[in-house]
Amino acid sequence: MLSRTASELFWMARYLERAESFARVLDVTYKLSMMPRHSQQQRDLALPLNLSWTHDLFQARYARFSMDNLLNFFAMDSNNPSSICSCVELAWNNAHAVRGSLSAEVWECINTTRIQLKKLRKQGVESIGADAFFDWVKDRAHLFRGAIFGTLLRNDALCFIRIGTLIERAQATTQLLLVKDQQISNDPDSVREYYRLDTLLRAVSAREAYNSLYRQPVTRETVAELLILRNDVPRSLRACIEDIVGQLELVANQHSQQPLRIAHQLNVDLRFSTLEDLVKADMQSYLTGLLTRINALADSIHHTYLETV
Template structure:
């Protein structure tokens, strides 16, 4: 496969997953913002800004921190490169460039969603309709994945799409865990912590899975362990790395295989380390280490497969 085609498929998938992740984060931020606020600052509203490192950009276009302005900024604002609108536009541009490598159903799922999203932006979505909009974004992402798994050939095209999806998903899960750890450190109120844990699980569609696995009340250690080490959870870090390793094995390499080497080291750390040894320096420290290693893997994939030789 041409590196240009592989790059288009990879980034198409990353942008689609990113759009869904932003919708999930905004959804739980909206829920968290309904909790009573202590003091003058509502730290929960800062979650999407901290995750995307867009605090400075947000304050350059907004005059106050509110859910309605956050919604506008992250949903449709073209000045925000990480908005859902811009992510979907970038995904559509990449999909259009590699249309010959996609099935007609996959292309139609992306194209029809992009047309409808432009209509939604033109007609406007009030903050009161935010819940329905978040559900729409998630449903459209599910439609894309369903069309992909149901109609696309098992080959390099599928592998590069999966790589993009899983790298973006692992990055988002790790950042969510880190931000929620920060919120817990800032506020040790047990009622608020319980509600934050519940919304964290909702943000990764793992609420039911947690109760199936642990059969107990929500606890921070259990939630963190499940979203890091449990391979049964499809958005856990372990599950993402399992599938990334599988896709890299299918792609293979004729020369130096740096991506597989880096992935194998990080994968082994999750597979063979105990929870206690991983957390010996604290959750925040380990998550920063994980995000750094994941970025190195993504850079290596780019240099190995996606750059023109």
């Protein structure tokens, strides 16, 4: 496969996964905004800004910090490169460039999503309500993945789509864990700690999985174990890295040693780590280290497969 084609497929998948991730984060942030006001509420509502490093851009665009402005900024503002609108547009551009590598169903899914989002942008999110909008974005992402798995050949194109999705998901989960841990460390209130952990689980659709696996009150340690070390939770770090290893093995060539080495080392470290290791670790440093290694893996994949030779 040409490097350019692999790059378009990789980034198409990353942008669509990013759009869904921000819809999930906005959903839980919106629900937190409806809780009784407290001294740390502004920090809770700034979660999307912390994840995307867009504080300065937001302040330049909006005079007042409010949930309505945050929603507009991350849903429909084309000047925000992390907005759902921008991510879908970038995903569509990449998909359009490689239509021949996609099935008709996959292309129609992305194209229809873009068309419907343009209509919603004209009408405003308030026309359907914030909750319905978040559900719509997640539904479109689920439809995209269903079309991918149901209609594409099991070839290199599917591998690079999967790698893009998994890299983006691993980064998003790590960043979310990092920001939530900072919030909890800075505000020791036990009630707010519970709600922050609960919204973290809901942001990655893991609340039911937690209840099934642990059958005990939510704690920082067990949530960390669930989202870092469990390989049976789809958005956990171990599950993402383990799947990336499998996809990299399928597209391996004589130049693949570096990304395979990084991925395998990270996978082994996660596989043989335990809850006791997490309890002993400084979580901020541990998560920052994981994020650095995931970024190094993404860079290695880019240099190995996606740069035009």
